[in-house]
Amino acid sequence: MSPAGGAAALDVAITAKDHHRAGGPPLRALENLRLVLPMGAAGAVVGPSGCGKTTLLRLIAGLDRDFTGRITLPAHGRLGMAFQEPRLLPWRNIQDNVAIAAPEATSQEVAALLDELGLSEHATHFPGELSLGLARRAALARALAVKPDLLLLDEPLVSLDAALARELRDRIAALIDERRITTLIVTHDLGEAIALADKIFLLSPRPAHVLATLDVPAPRKLPRADAEALQAQALETLASARRSAQK
Ligand SMILES: Nc1ncnc2c1ncn2[C@@H]1O[C@H](COP(=O)(O)OP(=O)(O)OP(=O)(O)O)[C@@H](O)[C@H]1O
Numbered sequence: 225m226s227p228a229g230g231a232a233a234l235d236v237a238i239t240a241k242d243h244h245r246a247g248g249p250p251l252r253a254l255e256n257l258r259l260v261l262p263m264g265a266a267g268a269v270v271g272p273s274g275c276g277k278t279t280l281l282r283l284i285a286g287l288d289r290d291f292t293g294r295i296t297l298p299a300h301g302r303l304g305m306a307f308q309e310p311r312l313l314p315w316r317n318i319q320d321n322v323a324i325a326a327p328e329a330t331s332q333e334v335a336a337l338l339d340e341l342g343l344s345e346h347a348t349h350f351p352g353e354l355s356l357g358l359a360r361r362a363a364l365a366r367a368l369a370v371k372p373d374l375l376l377l378d379e380p381l382v383s384l385d386a387a388l389a390r391e392l393r394d395r396i397a398a399l400i401d402e403r404r405i406t407t408l409i410v411t412h413d414l415g416e417a418i419a420l421a422d423k424i425f426l427l428s429p430r431p432a433h434v435l436a437t438l439d440v441p442a443p444r445k446l447p448r449a450d451a452e453a454l455q456a457q458a459l460e461t462l463a464s465a466r467r468s469a470q471k
């Protein structure tokens with residue numbers, strides 16, 4: 225069965241998520257947000273800055289349990305997560321950063337992962353010695369090292385220059401195709417979502433909910449003209465949702 229037609233791996237039905245702030249009313253980040261991602265599929269959550277994307281990922285990762293609703297994770301539920309900031313341990317070199325996150329991984333497995341992500345020559349470098357692009361790759365290696373059932377990537381390409389973003393994007397696309405790990409990528413960039421995902425969840429401004437779900441035909445192989453057409457369709461969906469919200 226194709227990944228997009230498989231059983232649900234991730235089923236998210238959040239009624240409400242509020243952030244409680246000292247000295248102010250609670251801030252509603254998510255409301256009535258529903259998304260379902262089939263086993264082995266890559267989903268992209270696309271939404272404007274500040275709409276609640278990272279909040280959503282933290283709930284799915286179980287880092288924040290203060291919400292109403294329910295989240296069902298894939299069987300076994302082993303998570304790999306790469307945060308918006310790479311969050312490597314500054315006093316450990318790259319191979320140790322990966323090994324510490326995945327104590328069950330053998331040193332050969334860690335070395336193979338670093339090789340796959342083009343990091344072998346940086347294995348003994350410290351995070352402070354790496355560019356942002358390399359640090360992002362290291363964070364990705366760390367997330368993959370745990371052999372996740374669900375991989376969560378928060379803005380994996382943000383703040384990279386165009387060439388580096390494209391290179392890392394292609395690497396992530398290859399990893400998704402090879403490993404078939406159920407993956408949820410958060411991004412504010414529609415083009416990035418179309419290049420990486422099987423399914424795209426378009427979020428509203430805060431409080432975020434899913435405005436529309438788009439299936440990408442020929443994921444990660446879509447010819448440029450078709451990708452542009454899909455992008456135009458997604459933008460029209462967003463514009464029409466905005467128009468009806470203003471009525
Ligand atoms: N711990 C927190 N306490 C209070 N408010 C928070 C907290 N975390 C996030 N927020 C607020 O919730 C809203 C959603 O934040 P979130 O970081 O989830 O958005 P985002 O879509 O990931 O944004 P970006 O595109 O900038 O990464 C924002 O208004 C943010 O200021």
Ligand SMILES: [Mg+2]
Nearest residue numbers: 277278279308
């Ligand atoms: Mg964010």
